[in-house]
Amino acid sequence: KLIDSLIVFMMTIISLLLLASLLPHLTFTARVNVGIVNGREAKPHSRPYMVSVQTKEHHMCGGFLISDRFVMTAAHFLTVVLGAHDLRKKSENSVRFTVDSYHQHPDFTMESFHNDILLLKLEKKVQLNDNIKWISIPAKEGDIEAGSVCSIAGWGLLETNGKRSDHLMETNVTVMNNMECESKWGKDDFSTSQMMCVYGNGGSCDGDSGGPLVCGDTAVGVTSFGDPDLCNSLKLPEVYIKIAAYIPWIKKITGNVN
The missing domain is CATH 2.40.10.10 (Trypsin-like serine proteases)
Structure with missing residues (x-):
């Protein structure tokens, strides 16, 4: 019942077994390898908060910058990456950051995708620019109205x-x-x-x-x-x-x- 069910299962098992060795290699980069069904191409760098969560420079899933030190993503992936537009253009600015620590929600388990949320703290603050910016999250609890x-x-x-x-x-x-x-x-x-x-x-x-x-x-x-x-x-x-x-x-x- 999951969008990435097979990859999720494999990555969760690998993450649990090799977490200690993976943590030093969690990195941020603007070079991404990630689509949307029936979508349109976004205006280049119009969503500078977008992050590519990667393993060895291979895109696994998405994420987004919520401050100059934290990225939010799904808990079933444990590695990350920031903001390119055209993946074929190596001339686009690329920035790589080491992840200092990760914070998976304590109630997330492999049995279901309840509490499927993860925070990644960067080793240092991101230098924000036109291509890299964070996005606001809700300030308080509440629902988004149906039909929005x-x-x-x-x-x-x-x-x-x-x-x-x-x-x-x-x-x-x-x-x-x-x-x-x-x-x-x-x-x-x-x-x-x-x-x-x-x-x-x-x-x-x-x-x-x-x-x-x-x-x-x-x-x-x-x-x-x-x-x-x-x-x-x-x-x-x-x-x-x-x-x-x-x-x-x-x-x-x-x-x-x-």
Whole structure:
């Protein structure tokens, strides 16, 4: 029931077994290898908060900068990367940072994707510029109104079992009523207090997990999972971790990032 179910399982096992050896190699770079189904190419560097979570310079999922020291992503991936547009252009500015520490939500487990949220603290502050900026997150707990039009972005697959995009892609999505989403996924998989769903002509696919759901100028959700067999499924809508439900935990780790 996960967008990246096979990769997730493999990476979780590897991460748990080799965590001590991986931590020194967690890095940030603007060179990404990540798409959005039925999306459009984003204006170059119009989403400077976007991060590519990578292993050995190979993109695994998305993430986003929430301050000059912290990146937010999904908990089922443990390594990261920042902001290019065209992956083929080596002339684009590239910055690499060592990750000082990672903070997986204490209640995340391999059995489900509840509490699928992770914070990565960089070794030092990022030098912000036109291509690298952080995005605001909610200041307090609360829900996004059903019917709200928001957006997502990523370098993941352009269709189920398809090819990845070299360019950052984006699309608009609409927030679904949480009770309707629960009825589609079931109470075991979906938590109305911790998650939210979206639907639309376009949507996320493999390689987009961990990226932000942006409403206005605020990141309100973290891409978590969806139909395991079909990207942008009508039957099983994409699920996002509701950032507002984790504000106390986030502030405990980061302080007031806004």
